[in-house]
Amino acid sequence: MASNFTPIPLSEASQIASYSLQSPDHPEIELAQAGHRIRLVNLWQIPPGSRVLELGCGQGNATAVLAHAVGPTGHVDAVDPGALDYGAPFTLAQAQDHLSRNGVVGDRISWHQAAPEDFLGQKTAAGQQQQWDVAVLAHCIWYFASPSVLGSVLRALRGRVGRVCIAEYAMHATEKAAVPHVLTVLTRGMLEAFRAESSENVRSPLTPRAIKEIAAEAGWTVEGQESVVVPEPGLLDGLWEVGSVKHKSFLAEVEESIEDERVKSAVQTSRDAVLTAVEQLKGEKVRTMDVWVARFEEES
Numbered sequence: 001m002a003s004n005f006t007p008i009p010l011s012e013a014s015q016i017a018s019y020s021l022q023s024p025d026h027p028e029i030e031l032a033q034a035g036h037r038i039r040l041v042n043l044w045q046i047p048p049g050s051r052v053l054e055l056g057c058g059q060g061n062a063t064a065v066l067a068h069a070v071g072p073t074g075h076v077d078a079v080d081p082g083a084l085d086y087g088a089p090f091t092l093a094q095a096q097d098h099l100s101r102n103g104v105v106g107d108r109i110s111w112h113q114a115a116p117e118d119f120l121g122q123k124t125a126a127g128q129q130q131q132w133d134v135a136v137l138a139h140c141i142w143y144f145a146s147p148s149v150l151g152s153v154l155r156a157l158r159g160r161v162g163r164v165c166i167a168e169y170a171m172h173a174t175e176k177a178a179v180p181h182v183l184t185v186l187t188r189g190m191l192e193a194f195r196a197e198s199s200e201n202v203r204s205p206l207t208p209r210a211i212k213e214i215a216a217e218a219g220w221t222v223e224g225q226e227s228v229v230v231p232e233p234g235l236l237d238g239l240w241e242v243g244s245v246k247h248k249s250f251l252a253e254v255e256e257s258i259e260d261e262r263v264k265s266a267v268q269t270s271r272d273a274v275l276t277a278v279e280q281l282k283g284e285k286v287r288t289m290d291v292w293v294a295r296f297e298e299e300s
Contacts, residue, residue, distance in 0.1 A: 010039075016064050021059075048070060052077070052132060184245045185241070188245055242278065
């Protein structure tokens with residue numbers, strides 16, 4: 001499938017970022033998001049003309065890059081269960097509508113507000129199951145309510161896509177300034193394990209090893225070499241996540257969600273480790289942890 005693939009130059013990040021709705025005061029934020037996802041698409045080697053199923057598209061950071069990559073003869077079905085009024089400073093509806101109205105990539109994207117499992121359970125008007133060249137899960141697995149959702153999704157994709165492309169945080173920090181992000185995910189993950197309902201970014205923080213095990217159980221195996229991307233300093237996801245755990249409201253969530261004093265103490269201790277790791281940076285900005293990137297093919 002990647003025989004006619006040509007890498008997207010990082011110099012095109014500015015053009016791709018311009019497709020998306022962004023704050024005029026901070027254009028560098030969307031520029032960094034676009035650049036990061038160009039690196040992912042280049043590692044996945046998704047060629048022009050591809051029919052792509054993107055699960056967990058959110059506001060469309062990766063969708064814009066995918067639509068750019070597949071060109072005028074390709075298409076992206078972008079799926080997300082999030083409420084259309086969710087998100088800040090722009091909602092999902094605002095961000096997705098802005099991309100749809102873009103003259104370059106807008107008609108290459110179809111948005112679907114649905115849980116991945118529900119969307120994959122749908123059939124066409126002719127009663128057939130839709131098929132794609134590739135399915136993409138870019139930084140969405142941790143949003144799943146439980147690890148079992150990933151297994152269900154991967155099983156539903158069997159026989160319907162030629163390849164599954166995944167990018168998720170590696171739970172590893174090449175840069176010292178990204179260590180607080182790793183500790184934050186462990187802390188947030190412990191809290192989320194005690195919350196039945198949540199809209200947090202970190203609900204099922206699976207490691208690459210765990211993802212590969214779930215994929216193997218669902219009938220998928222790693223294709224080629226896995227990669228690790230060290231995000232550029234401008235990718236602020238780690239900084240934002242650390243900020244949410246540092247905030248006093250996190251302690252209120254712990255009090256509200258956890259009754260067992262020992263568990264509560266363990267989560268609070270984990271948060272203290274985050275605070276200490278940030279202090280050790282001595283004013284250096286928190287960075288985003290490493291990202292693991294892999295392609296999967298069906299086991300024969």
